[in-house]
Amino acid sequence: xxxxxxxxxxxxxxxxxxxxxxxxxxxxxxxxxxxxxxxxxxxxxxxxxxxxxxxxxxxxxxxxxxxxxxxxxxxxxxxxxxxxxxxxxxxxxxxxxxxxxxxxxxxxxxxxxxxxxxxxxxxxxxxxxxxxxxxxxxxxxxxxxxxxxxxxxxxxxxxx
Amino acid sequence: xxxxxxxxxxxxxxxxxxxxxxxxxxxxxxxxxxxxxxxxxxxxxxxxxxxxxxxxxxxxxxxxxxxxxxxxxxxxxxxxxxxxx
Numbered sequence: 001x002x003x004x005x006x007x008x009x010x011x012x013x014x015x016x017x018x019x020x021x022x023x024x025x026x027x028x029x030x031x032x033x034x035x036x037x038x039x040x041x042x043x044x045x046x047x048x049x050x051x052x053x054x055x056x057x058x059x060x061x062x063x064x065x066x067x068x069x070x071x072x073x074x075x076x077x078x079x080x081x082x083x084x085x086x087x088x089x090x091x092x093x094x095x096x097x098x099x100x101x102x103x104x105x106x107x108x109x110x111x112x113x114x115x116x117x118x119x120x121x122x123x124x125x126x127x128x129x130x131x132x133x134x135x136x137x138x139x140x141x142x143x144x145x146x147x148x149x150x151x152x153x154x155x156x157x158x159x160x
Numbered sequence: 161x162x163x164x165x166x167x168x169x170x171x172x173x174x175x176x177x178x179x180x181x182x183x184x185x186x187x188x189x190x191x192x193x194x195x196x197x198x199x200x201x202x203x204x205x206x207x208x209x210x211x212x213x214x215x216x217x218x219x220x221x222x223x224x225x226x227x228x229x230x231x232x233x234x235x236x237x238x239x240x241x242x243x244x245x
Contacts, residue, residue: 004188006205021193023167023168023171026171026194026196027196028174029177031229031230088204089204089205093212096212098215099208099209099210099212099218102209102218104215105209105218127163127166129164130161132168135165140169143169148176148177154180155181156180156183156222156226157170158182158183158208159183159208160162160185160205
């Protein structure tokens with residue numbers, strides 16, 4: 001298990017004292033059909049952007065609440081890691097973005113018919129959001145609306 | 161923070177009828193935030209799907225996550241530890 005000892009002492013103390021947002025009640029949508037008939041979208045907090053998209057902004061107080069759409073046809077190796085956190089090692093992500101944005105892997109699962117299809121777009125944001133109010137108020141409903149428009153059945157969410 | 165943010169997205173997706181599974185790197189965060197379905201992995205931050213350029217290892221994590229979606233016995237909040245083979 002990843003654990004707090006990975007982090008510096010100040011970060012450990014911050015994480016221990018942080019008022020985590022408790023989801024209550026916990027919503028639940030059962031899988032409505034077999035996965036080989038489902039459309040899957042990726043949502044990653046690893047801060048990846050396309051080369052032509054602006055990077056995420058770590059100067060925003062409380063964290064950058066914005067998100068980027070990543071089209072399904074994107075070349076994974078061209079994704080840019082713009083996550084600004086210095087609390088983790090970025091070298092793996094830069095070597096292989098599939099490590100936190102597994103677009104190649106889910107395409108392979110659709111090809112092998114483990115999944116029905118891969119959605120036309122996926123969502124990327126930078127997860128260093130200490131004050132998630134704006135993110136929850138604005139970005140989360142927008143992300144949800146896009147995926148509902150696309151008739152997505154399943155979301156696979158990957159932090160970093 | 162990344163762990164919490166993906167949980168908050170998952171919750172809204174589930175409220176709107178999209179089934180989700182989140183990877184979690186810190187179990188204690190999952191226990192506090194309580195996403196609907198979480199696969200808790202034993203990897204360090206920056207490495208949520210185990211290793212770069214290791215498709216088989218990455219597939220193993222994703223497959224474990226997909227199985228949570230298929231498991232009809234789970235109840236929310238469902239937190240399952242990934243055990244690498």
